[in-house]
Amino acid sequence: MTDVPSGDDWLSLRERAWVDRMRFEKRRSEFRLGRWTAKNTIAVLLGRPRTPEALPAVEIDRASDGAPAPMVGGQPAPVSISMTDRADQAVCVAGPPGLGLGVDLELLEPRSDAFVTDYLTPAERRFVGATPDREERDLRANLIWSGKESALKVLRTGLRRDTRSVEVSFPDEASREGWAPLTVRAAEGPEFPGWWRRYGDFLLTVAASEPFAPPRPLVDPPGLATAAPAHAWLPRP
Numbered sequence: 182m183t184d185v186p187s188g189d190d191w192l193s194l195r196e197r198a199w200v201d202r203m204r205f206e207k208r209r210s211e212f213r214l215g216r217w218t219a220k221n222t223i224a225v226l227l228g229r230p231r232t233p234e235a236l237p238a239v240e241i242d243r244a245s246d247g248a249p250a251p252m253v254g255g256q257p258a259p260v261s262i263s264m265t266d267r268a269d270q271a272v273c274v275a276g277p278p279g280l281g282l283g284v285d286l287e288l289l290e291p292r293s294d295a296f297v298t299d300y301l302t303p304a305e306r307r308f309v310g311a312t313p314d315r316e317e318r319d320l321r322a323n324l325i326w327s328g329k330e331s332a333l334k335v336l337r338t339g340l341r342r343d344t345r346s347v348e349v350s351f352p353d354e355a356s357r358e359g360w361a362p363l364t365v366r367a368a369e370g371p372e373f374p375g376w377w378r379r380y381g382d383f384l385l386t387v388a389a390s391e392p393f394a395p396p397r398p399l400v401d402p403p404g405l406a407t408a409a410p411a412h413a414w415l416p417r418p
């Protein structure tokens with residue numbers, strides 16, 4: 182959030198009009214943060230300048246289902262993307278056009294038994310309940326939630342769809358250093374391969390419509406590696 186310029190000249194006219202119509206500061210700041218992150222991602226990938234003058238030509242349009250539809254110079258960009266933000270950090274993942282992509286950033290935070298009961302499948306609940314360690318339990322609950330959100334973005338339904346209709350699982354032997362694999366299976370059959378990793382208090386999951394290598398950061402090390410959760414939209418004292 183601290184990287185986002187205070188002015189709006191890097192937004193396209195349409196994006197500025199959307200921001201102007203947003204009544205809540207939280208939504209406005211998250212929208213600007215997400216657009217700043219996605220525009221920079223696309224500019225780096227396509228070798229375009231990242232100046233405020235050049236960034237309005239990279240526009241993150243929204244499809245009717247809410248999924249991001251990146252445009253460059255008024256034409257569909259030759260990349261597919263997915264976006265997420267949490268606690269003043271944003272992530273944009275990008276892949277080849279046509280690839281179904283989903284990314285979700287969560288905080289490692291306590292999750293109630295009611296949350297686990299209401300939103301997770303029986304197998305996921307067993308996995309969460311199988312550890313006596315409280316932090317490991319919360320890690321598993323947040324990770325499963327995040328994996329679901331990533332898959333629901335691949336499916337382009339978001340939370341319109343029952344979270345129990347997609348089930349997250351982890352290979353038993355997976356190491357937790359760096360990116361670790363996960364799989365999300367939709368009740369009607371399709372499987373979405375994915376990856377997850379922890380950055381301090383943040384958990385990041387990525388899923389896609391077909392197998393893919395662990396994501397590579399465009400900035401190394403990524404800002405998330407040293408990020409602390411914050412909430413700049415809250416009124417300052």
Ligand SMILES: CC(C)(COP(=O)(O)OP(=O)(O)OC[C@H]1O[C@@H](n2cnc3c(N)ncnc32)[C@H](O)[C@@H]1OP(=O)(O)O)[C@@H](O)C(=O)NCCC(=O)NCCS
Pocket residue numbers: 211212215243246247248249263264265266267284285286330333334335336337338339340341
């Ligand atoms: C997709 C969804 C689960 C993400 O919610 P979240 O965890 O609060 O937010 P995240 O920061 O992780 O992701 C937000 C981004 O997801 C993306 N997104 C939204 N809907 C999406 C969809 N159907 N498919 C794929 N991606 C989607 C957008 O890029 C959005 O950012 P933007 O609004 O700034 O463009 C949620 O927005 C949702 O369920 N949307 C569909 C239902 C809906 O539209 N409800 C109306 C809300 S008022």
